[in-house]
Amino acid sequence: MNPMVCCKTSFKLKNNLSELDTLCRNLQQFGNSLGLTKKCIFQINLALDELFTNIISYGYPDSADHWINIAISHENGTLIIRIEDTGVPFDPDSVKTPELIDKIEDCRVGGLGIHLIKKLMDEIVYERCGNKNILTLKKNIETFYDELTT
Amino acid sequence: MEIIETKEKDISVFKLNGRLDSNTSPSLEKQLAGAMEDGAKNMIIDFADLDYISSAGLRIILKTTKDLRRSDGNIVLCAMQDYVKEVFEIAGFDSFLPIVPSLDDALAKLRI
Numbered sequence: 001m002n003p004m005v006c007c008k009t010s011f012k013l014k015n016n017l018s019e020l021d022t023l024c025r026n027l028q029q030f031g032n033s034l035g036l037t038k039k040c041i042f043q044i045n046l047a048l049d050e051l052f053t054n055i056i057s058y059g060y061p062d063s064a065d066h067w068i069n070i071a072i073s074h075e076n077g078t079l080i081i082r083i084e085d086t087g088v089p090f091d092p093d094s095v096k097t098p099e100l101i102d103k104i105e106d107c108r109v110g111g112l113g114i115h116l117i118k119k120l121m122d123e124i125v126y127e128r129c130g131n132k133n134i135l136t137l138k139k140n141i142e143t144f145y146d147e148l149t150t
Numbered sequence: 151m152e153i154i155e156t157k158e159k160d161i162s163v164f165k166l167n168g169r170l171d172s173n174t175s176p177s178l179e180k181q182l183a184g185a186m187e188d189g190a191k192n193m194i195i196d197f198a199d200l201d202y203i204s205s206a207g208l209r210i211i212l213k214t215t216k217d218l219r220r221s222d223g224n225i226v227l228c229a230m231q232d233y234v235k236e237v238f239e240i241a242g243f244d245s246f247l248p249i250v251p252s253l254d255d256a257l258a259k260l261r262i
Contacts, residue, residue: 017172024169024202039233042202046237049204053172104215104246112241113205119240 007034008073015056015066023048023070034074040144043120044079047137050113051083051092059087059133077142078122083135090133091126092117151200153181161260162190163253167199170207179210186214191223194256198229208241215247228256 009030013019024045031041052068060066069084097115118124123138151168162185170178185193195211197203215225227249230238238244250256 020171020173042233045202046204049171053204053206104212104219112208116205116237116240 008071010069010071012067012069013052015060015068017053017056020049020052023052026070030072034141035145036141037144040141044081044139047117047120047139048081048083050117051135054090054092054113055083055085055087055133059085059090061088074141077140079137079139079141081137081139083133083137085133086131087133089128091128092124092135093126151177153178155181155185158194158257161192161194161257163194163196165196165199169202170200170210171202171204172206175206175210178207179213182210182214183217186217186221186223191218191221192260193218193223193225194253194260195225195227196229196253196256197227197231197234198253200231200234203234203237205241208237208243211247212243224260226250226256226259228253 007030009026011022011026013022027041027045027048031044048070055068066086069082071082073080092114095111095114097111097118117137120139121137122140123136125136127134127136151166151170151174154165154167156163156165164178164182164185166178168174182193193214211225211227218225225247227238227247229252230249235244235249238247238249248256248259250259
């Protein structure tokens with residue numbers, strides 16, 4: 001895969017946990033088309049899973065259907081992922097994430113998902129535009145190309 | 151996700167196959183809790199065929215570990231793909247959870 005090649009994809013997910021399978025399928029298809037390693041596709045899937053699960057768990061006080069838009073582009077060895085939702089304002093950076101944990105008694109599950117996203121992505125930018133949360137994630141994938149396709 | 155439960159003397163082995171996420175973690179939670187109710191104290195979770203784990207899966211492993219330790223039980227995790235193991239490391243779980251390379255290593259660890 002030539003890292004200079006620009007590719008993009010976009011899709012939308014309904015606010016239902018069953019859409020995690022759709023997310024996985026879309027990311028696998030996109031990752032394979034770029035020749036990304038299984039590990040890289042896994043990490044992107046995990047970060048987006050945590051965000052998506054968070055949005056549908058806490059974003060919507062009503063029980064109506066809502067759409068979450070995801071757009072991914074690949075430019076010069078970096079993946080740029082944009083997630084848009086119309087849920088309540090939520091900046092992941094405002095979540096206190098765990099310090100280094102070395103005892104099980106100290107381990108709390110709150111904030112774990114956001115902690116994983118921050119560690120797996122290289123950059124996270126949050127904006128609130130009108131009624132939308134827009135989160136832009138960046139991940140450097142230069143070291144993640146499948147050896148067979150480079 | 152498929153969960154295959156087997157017994158090696160007094161050790162319960164749970165082999166996971168597929169994806170452990172918010173959709174599938176409730177079934178694992180139920181099965182592990184059921185085994186504990188039936189008296190299981192020593193558990194191995196075999197990750198060899200597990201392709202994916204999210205924080206929903208980590209929560210079940212953490213809860214089970216805490217519950218088992220309260221009843222003087224033990225848990226060992228084994229045979230993780232490197233990128234699954236990395237998630238346990240990022241979460242800090244590797245500092246209190248034994249993670250070993252193979253099922254044989256896990257059985258040996260619990261038999262000491």
